[in-house]
Amino acid sequence: MTDPKKMKKNKEKSEKIGVYICYCGGNISDHVDVEKVREAAEKFPGVAVARTNSFMCSDPGQELIIEDLKNGVVDRVVVASCAPSLHENTFRSAITRAGANPYIYDHANIREQVSWVLHGDKATYKAEKLVAAATGKAGLLEPLDPIRVNARKHATVIGGGIAGLKAARVLADRGLEVVLIEKTPFLGGNAAGLDTVAPLGEQCSALIAELAKGVLEHTAITVLTRSEVVGFNGYVGNYNLQVKTTLSSSSAFDKAAGHVVPFEGDNADTPTEQNVKTGAVVLATGFRSYQPKTGEYGFDDHREVLTLPEFIKQLSEVNCSGDILELNGRKIRAMAVIHCVGSRQIPGIHEEDENGYLNEYCSRTCCSSILHAANTVKEQFPKTNIYDLYRDIRTYGRGQEELYDRAARNRVVFLRFEAGNSPTVSANDDGSDYALKVTIEDGLTFSEEIEVPVDLVVLATGMEAGDVSDLVSMMKLPVGTDKFLQEVHPKLAPVEMSVSGIFLAGTAQAPMNISEACNGAAAAAVKTASLLSKGYLELDPYVAAVDQDLCRGTGACVDACLADGALEMIDAETENGTEKKARVVPALCLGCGACVAVCPTGAIDLKGWSLKQYEAMVDMIVADELIDI
Amino acid sequence: MSDKNKKKNKNKAEQERKEDMKRLREERKSSIQRAATMVKTQRKDLKVLMKQMGSESATAPELAQATGMDVAQVIWYLATLKQYGEVVEGAKNGSYFTYKLVVKEPEEAVA
Amino acid sequence: MTDGQTITCDALVVGGGIAGLQSALDLADQDFSVVIIEKDLSIGGKMIRLSKVFPTLDCSSCITTPKMASAAHHKNITIYTWCDLKELTSNKGSVRARVTQKPRYVDQDKCIGCRKCEYSCPVYVPDPEQGGFCATKAIRIPFSNAIPQTAALDPESCMLCGKCEKICPTGAVDYFQKPFDFTIEATTTILSTGFEMTTIEGKPQYGDGKVPNVVTALQMERLLAPHGPYNRVLRPSDGMEPDSIAFVQCAGSRDKSMGIPYCSRFCCMYAIKQAMLLSGALPLADIYIYYMDIRAFGKGYEQFYQTAKAMGIGFIKGKVGRIEEAENGSVAVRFEAQDGTGVTTENHDLVVLSLGVLPDWSPEGICSVSTAEDHFIQTVQPSIGPTLTSRQGIFVAGAASGPKDIVDSISEAGAAAMEASNYIIAQGK
Ligand SMILES: Cc1cc2nc3c(=O)[nH]c(=O)nc-3n(C[C@H](O)[C@H](O)[C@H](O)COP(=O)(O)OP(=O)(O)OC[C@H]3O[C@@H](n4cnc5c(N)ncnc54)[C@H](O)[C@@H]3O)c2cc1C
Numbered sequence A: 001m002t003d004p005k006k007m008k009k010n011k012e013k014s015e016k017i018g019v020y021i022c023y024c025g026g027n028i029s030d031h032v033d034v035e036k037v038r039e040a041a042e043k044f045p046g047v048a049v050a051r052t053n054s055f056m057c058s059d060p061g062q063e064l065i066i067e068d069l070k071n072g073v074v075d076r077v078v079v080a081s082c083a084p085s086l087h088e089n090t091f092r093s094a095i096t097r098a099g100a101n102p103y104i105y106d107h108a109n110i111r112e113q114v115s116w117v118l119h120g121d122k123a124t125y126k127a128e129k130l131v132a133a134a135t136g137k138a139g140l141l142e143p144l145d146p147i148r149v150n151a152r153k154h155a156t157v158i159g160g161g162i163a164g165l166k167a168a169r170v171l172a173d174r175g176l177e178v179v180l181i182e183k184t185p186f187l188g189g190n191a192a193g194l195d196t197v198a199p200l201g202e203q204c205s206a207l208i209a210e211l212a213k214g215v216l217e218h219t220a221i222t223v224l225t226r227s228e229v230v231g232f233n234g235y236v237g238n239y240n241l242q243v244k245t246t247l248s249s250s251s252a253f254d255k256a257a258g259h260v261v262p263f264e265g266d267n268a269d270t271p272t273e274q275n276v277k278t279g280a281v282v283l284a285t286g287f288r289s290y291q292p293k294t295g296e297y298g299f300d301d302h303r304e305v306l307t308l309p310e311f312i313k314q315l316s317e318v319n320c321s322g323d324i325l326e327l328n329g330r331k332i333r334a335m336a337v338i339h340c341v342g343s344r345q346i347p348g349i350h351e352e353d354e355n356g357y358l359n360e361y362c363s364r365t366c367c368s369s370i371l372h373a374a375n376t377v378k379e380q381f382p383k384t385n386i387y388d389l390y391r392d393i394r395t396y397g398r399g400q401e402e403l404y405d406r407a408a409r410n411r412v413v414f415l416r417f418e419a420g421n422s423p424t425v426s427a428n429d430d431g432s433d434y435a436l437k438v439t440i441e442d443g444l445t446f447s448e449e450i451e452v453p454v455d456l457v458v459l460a461t462g463m464e465a466g467d468v469s470d471l472v473s474m475m476k477l478p479v480g481t482d483k484f485l486q487e488v489h490p491k492l493a494p495v496e497m498s499v500s501g502i503f504l505a506g507t508a509q510a511p512m513n514i515s516e517a518c519n520g521a522a523a524a525a526v527k528t529a530s531l532l533s534k535g536y537l538e539l540d541p542y543v544a545a546v547d548q549d550l551c552r553g554t555g556a557c558v559d560a561c562l563a564d565g566a567l568e569m570i571d572a573e574t575e576n577g578t579e580k581k582a583r584v585v586p587a588l589c590l591g592c593g594a595c596v597a598v599c600p601t602g603a604i605d606l607k608g609w610s611l612k613q614y615e616a617m618v619d620m621i622v623a624d625e626l627i628d629i
Numbered sequence B: 001m002s003d004k005n006k007k008k009n010k011n012k013a014e015q016e017r018k019e020d021m022k023r024l025r026e027e028r029k030s031s032i033q034r035a036a037t038m039v040k041t042q043r044k045d046l047k048v049l050m051k052q053m054g055s056e057s058a059t060a061p062e063l064a065q066a067t068g069m070d071v072a073q074v075i076w077y078l079a080t081l082k083q084y085g086e087v088v089e090g091a092k093n094g095s096y097f098t099y100k101l102v103v104k105e106p107e108e109a110v111a
Numbered sequence C: 001m002t003d004g005q006t007i008t009c010d011a012l013v014v015g016g017g018i019a020g021l022q023s024a025l026d027l028a029d030q031d032f033s034v035v036i037i038e039k040d041l042s043i044g045g046k047m048i049r050l051s052k053v054f055p056t057l058d059c060s061s062c063i064t065t066p067k068m069a070s071a072a073h074h075k076n077i078t079i080y081t082w083c084d085l086k087e088l089t090s091n092k093g094s095v096r097a098r099v100t101q102k103p104r105y106v107d108q109d110k111c112i113g114c115r116k117c118e119y120s121c122p123v124y125v126p127d128p129e130q131g132g133f134c135a136t137k138a139i140r141i142p143f144s145n146a147i148p149q150t151a152a153l154d155p156e157s158c159m160l161c162g163k164c165e166k167i168c169p170t171g172a173v174d175y176f177q178k179p180f181d182f183t184i185e186a187t188t189t190i191l192s193t194g195f196e197m198t199t200i201e202g203k204p205q206y207g208d209g210k211v212p213n214v215v216t217a218l219q220m221e222r223l224l225a226p227h228g229p230y231n232r233v234l235r236p237s238d239g240m241e242p243d244s245i246a247f248v249q250c251a252g253s254r255d256k257s258m259g260i261p262y263c264s265r266f267c268c269m270y271a272i273k274q275a276m277l278l279s280g281a282l283p284l285a286d287i288y289i290y291y292m293d294i295r296a297f298g299k300g301y302e303q304f305y306q307t308a309k310a311m312g313i314g315f316i317k318g319k320v321g322r323i324e325e326a327e328n329g330s331v332a333v334r335f336e337a338q339d340g341t342g343v344t345t346e347n348h349d350l351v352v353l354s355l356g357v358l359p360d361w362s363p364e365g366i367c368s369v370s371t372a373e374d375h376f377i378q379t380v381q382p383s384i385g386p387t388l389t390s391r392q393g394i395f396v397a398g399a400a401s402g403p404k405d406i407v408d409s410i411s412e413a414g415a416a417a418m419e420a421s422n423y424i425i426a427q428g429k
């Protein structure tokens, strides 16, 4: 690790800064005059070369940097392109490939911060300013070494649904120790309430049983049911989870409540708390079924209106013969299913919930699931008429369009409605003995208003994000506007969360069906395995460092520090005898700089983000004469 | 090896290569012929097109009309010449963009 | 690499599209050794040819090139492009692939990608990488961010004039290059062979490829791409900037009579994306999408669709029955409105077909993995092991097992890499 003393001595600025400016196809160059920025940059102090490329992140772009470094033309690198979150690593590894230290690099974001928000001269001006600032800082950059920490070959999976089971199993097969934490007494999650499932009609309990067996029989997996995480600290590779296990009797979960129970292992008789030391966490906390509001399509007002999960459960318990479905002794001569209940809500059309939220997303699984249920009914009880009221039929996946075709062949009657013109469900008043009547303006027949009398209405209720607010605040997890947990980037880092070492599996992230949840889980597992399988990790060295000569041991920094344990006072032997000095624990330091601000002697500073570097950036920003406006 | 020998060897190698090339040409006779015919048409088209463009800028339909070429063919050549830096796009004229030759020796493209 | 050589590795990845690259990276990051074989001149698959990608509208290059570059530079990954997989057999914890290296007529070790040969070559050939809208040369670097940046000569269009050989600064051009075979021995394989699209040709109702200004969605991606053929959106018949553009959805999909009964899954979303990009590029143009159902099911997709609607893109519920040439390069689109109001015809300047998706590779005669009725590779545990094929130790990821967008392909690629890792470990290697 770099000695702070050396940092100070090495005061001279680099005179060999290379500036590389990206067109980003046209994403940047359509708004920023990139060549003008290059010309300006060439004149900034310390800049040896300034170059442009249509995609700096491409191989030819990276090659520019590598060539210059190898030829000794430059010894500091500034790339002006998209947000560093996208490609900082790309450029760092290019620099490493050239044999240089990856931390001699600084980044100017001239896409998200410039070309996407400004146009014309203003954009070019701001781009020049950002590049100027980056060169100012780059001149003072020092080679740094990453912080190497040991990583536990141990992962914790939170949530024992389909995704959690899959993740636990493949992680254990990979050779990691695994703890699976499930808050209910059951494994299987929401899927445990399903009967046969779309698209293939497999028995869901069999799928869960197979997954659960693989987990329960695996010697490397510890399953903690009725358990929740109540405390969380540490850092990537070395997290500590406080896990609380409650009593069976205190559990609010009833075996009869529709849970298929493949797991009978709940035998703890005293509430316990334990500490789980782990390397990484996979969040598989799943979803919650949407619960319609009272009066929404007649829900709660009419007992003949069911949600899809309720209907699936009742259907699975049916044991009548004949060609008309009977539920609880009632003949269902006609039924209507309504799609998109609690999903695809549109501002201005749908009513927000008490917190002002709308579920604007599609729940992805309900179309297939309800068509599967409709087919199940029709193929057993052909005389039960089914009206399917939909906005779009979303049978996108393998085997799903067949469900739609089959439903049409089974003579399910399809009626189409617009979001702004939803059907209504009301008590039937036409004198017949149908309990309900559904009214719709059918988009498939000249928007004619149609009334259908029915015995039953099933609402294709969608998914909502599970309530994991405790985990969100404990682990500082990002949540999307749809309230599901938010990945870093859907394509670059699709199962990673911004907190390093925490991954997303299954419907905790977004609605998915079983197959997609399993893919998400295994994808999260492979990232976990890559992270932990070496047994050590390298962290960015942007942490505080104390200049022992300047430190007077006031401890102001320790009081200001935001991370538990990142700073401590030690007894150091100096020429004046034993003195109190501050010491940084690099792996715990957040690099936030709270300590830097309070140190009376300026003894503590951040590596890679020093005060001097900030000053140099500001100097360059205010140096207007450098920029040709 | 003496200089003379070296030279001799070189000559021999050259001779062999010539033979090889001959054989290859024979092998690829039909595709070479096809390509050659294609190039002939392309050269002719390009010559006409570039002559018409001269120093003026013009739209694809204008060039098509003036040269009697198919307008789809004209835009195909223009796009190509633009890719290879021979032509630049100019101002818009109605719904069509105009194109102009880059002032430099155009021999590379027609050669 | 030489003729007859055998290369050994932990995992072989067949197909270097986004799925294959992601699988390879996820394996290599765990220190498994990986070989990728790719049949094309460059890795990157369809994605590197796209403009911007839904739902975030990131530029496709910005996401793909770094993955391509990290795979190409990864110490545990070796990539062979321009390869032909002849045979793939699996047996007791090992797989064996017989591969032919096709000739580029350019020495890959010598070529520095300077493009001097390309500039000097006199033969113009329609550039498949630009939808055929402009030409490339008989010898060329396939496209600007291709990996590897190695030229290749197309012997079908070359007239052996000798110019490229003469101008090449490194003596890389080699007219006599021959194909040769090599063998890869691995513990496991991931098939990530992706998809291709059906053609307009053979679909008389859509004009059979003979109606000008009817383009495929992949061609539209090129028109919208930063380094596209025109660097803007123009009508290919005459270079006019179009005022009215229409998208025809399910063009060949969800229709048994056209051979594809299933849904091609990502065309709704890319049509909406292209429509949005068009309305940015041509703010005055009218843009319509003819559709039956809009399938915007992924994370953020429905919101993307609603944004497009709010931007004024016209969504017309109807099945297009016929596409014909109209006056002045316009295209007449005849459709049956879904509300039962009958058949209507509208004229547009440019029409984009969302054609059906087919597998890019058939294992028939090469490898004994089974395919399903839809011809994509069959998965034997579709619900809880979606990447497992009928052969132990052979896994599948991405569009090779049915159409899948990038997000789903990447997720599945990670999953396949996990299963493959565990398979390697189970073999005790
Ligand atoms: C009505 C309906 C019908 C469906 N039909 C089908 C179908 O036919 N085919 C199909 O493929 N898919 C179907 N699905 C989707 C399927 O249910 C999901 O894909 C699957 O259940 C997702 O599993 P999961 O593990 O992601 O989430 P979940 O099943 O929600 O599991 C999450 C688990 O985490 C636990 N948990 C949550 N928070 C915590 C915490 N803080 N600590 C500890 N544990 C916690 C929960 O108790 C639960 O056990 C349907 C969904 C619905 C709503």
Ligand SMILES: Cc1cc2nc3c(=O)[nH]c(=O)nc-3n(C[C@H](O)[C@H](O)[C@H](O)COP(=O)(O)OP(=O)(O)OC[C@H]3O[C@@H](n4cnc5c(N)ncnc54)[C@H](O)[C@@H]3O)c2cc1C
Pocket (backbone or CB within 6 Å): C014, C015, C016, C017, C018, C019, C020, C037, C038, C039, C040, C043, C044, C045, C046, C047, C050, C052, C053, C054, C055, C083, C084, C085, C192, C193, C194, C195, C196, C197, C217, C218, C221, C266, C270, C273, C360, C361, C397, C398, C399, C400, C404, C405, C406, C407, C409
């Ligand atoms: C017009 C269009 C626009 C799209 N836009 C978007 C979008 O905006 N967002 C989005 O998420 N998705 C989009 N998609 C979908 C996206 O293209 C796919 O999700 C993605 O390409 C799938 O990746 P893949 O790696 O599975 O397949 P591919 O991209 O097809 O890659 C497969 C690779 O395998 C190679 N290969 C095939 N057979 C062999 C063999 N036998 N040996 C060696 N190599 C072989 C191929 O050459 C290819 O390189 C779009 C698709 C189209 C058609």
Ligand code: SF4
Pocket (backbone or CB within 6 Å): A339, A340, A341, A343, A344, A361, A362, A363, A364, A365, A366, A367, A368, A392, A393, A394, A460, A462, C297
């Ligand atoms: S899957 Fe179907 S029913 Fe469910 S929200 Fe989406 S469109 Fe509506």
Ligand code: SF4
Pocket (backbone or CB within 6 Å): C117, C120, C121, C122, C123, C138, C139, C153, C154, C157, C158, C159, C160, C161, C162, C163, C164, C165
């Ligand atoms: S030899 Fe062939 S590829 Fe080379 S320049 Fe001549 S025509 Fe082009």
Ligand code: SF4
Pocket (backbone or CB within 6 Å): C106, C110, C111, C112, C113, C114, C115, C116, C117, C118, C150, C151, C167, C168, C169, C170, C171, C172, C173
């Ligand atoms: S073959 Fe020769 S001329 Fe062509 S790109 Fe490669 S190095 Fe340059």
Ligand code: SF4
Pocket (backbone or CB within 6 Å): A396, C249, C250, C251, C253, C254, C262, C263, C264, C265, C266, C267, C268, C269, C293, C294, C295, C354
């Ligand atoms: S994704 Fe949309 S356009 Fe494509 S086949 Fe499916 S429904 Fe049709």
